[in-house]
Amino acid sequence: MEDPSLKWPANQQVLVILAHPDDPEFFCGATLARWARNGHQIDYVLITCGDKGINDHVPHSEGDELCKLRFVEQRNAADVIGVSGLEFLDVEDGMVAPTIALRREIVRKIRQHKPDVIVTCDPQYLFTPWGINHPDHRAAGQVTIDAIFPAGGNKLFFPELLEQGLEPHSPKEVWVSLTGSPNLVLDVSETFEIKMEALRQHASQIGDYGNFRQRMQDRMPIDPQTGKRKFEERFHVINWR
Numbered sequence: 001m002e003d004p005s006l007k008w009p010a011n012q013q014v015l016v017i018l019a020h021p022d023d024p025e026f027f028c029g030a031t032l033a034r035w036a037r038n039g040h041q042i043d044y045v046l047i048t049c050g051d052k053g054i055n056d057h058v059p060h061s062e063g064d065e066l067c068k069l070r071f072v073e074q075r076n077a078a079d080v081i082g083v084s085g086l087e088f089l090d091v092e093d094g095m096v097a098p099t100i101a102l103r104r105e106i107v108r109k110i111r112q113h114k115p116d117v118i119v120t121c122d123p124q125y126l127f128t129p130w131g132i133n134h135p136d137h138r139a140a141g142q143v144t145i146d147a148i149f150p151a152g153g154n155k156l157f158f159p160e161l162l163e164q165g166l167e168p169h170s171p172k173e174v175w176v177s178l179t180g181s182p183n184l185v186l187d188v189s190e191t192f193e194i195k196m197e198a199l200r201q202h203a204s205q206i207g208d209y210g211n212f213r214q215r216m217q218d219r220m221p222i223d224p225q226t227g228k229r230k231f232e233e234r235f236h237v238i239n240w241r
Ligand SMILES: [Zn+2]
Pocket: 019, 020, 022, 023, 134, 137
């Protein structure tokens, strides 16, 4: 597939719906950075504040404290990418499930934002090359895709939202990131450094930046022609345009 975003009209509204702070930057930060620089508006809705993202770098942080810290880190990372709005839903980290109640809240966000494009992640991606995909990632992808179709665009779903003035809305494209079955592989060399700079803002999660950078580079495939690493982001794009 050719990159559909090359043919987008100006000023597209992009809504990124994922589970945790740092997911947008890890999964597709270089692509988001390119879109922002091309004048498109990007907003994030993150389902949790990442209150269980504890590791050796923040040994004493409790959930609430970590939540506040990760909000600041995420806002800084979003600024590096060029993102406008940043919202968190109130789901506990590690406990995301594709419930009907959460589907309603995602439909609410879709109808409020009326995005041209929604970015989420692949609910079917269980085993990654580096281990097991986080259950929150899979659940976030599932609940978002279920909210997009059919509920988001059908007024008979969640009539209480219509009563609140939230009209049905369907995006023109859905970009599913963190997928094992991509139909679009983008060369993101041009904005890869912006992605890395955004990821550097998530200091509570990445530890030593030099080691982290090396790990990120090691994950990138080697181009058989040049022998160099290829900086890529992969998507499964669903297009109704
Ligand atoms: Zn995550």
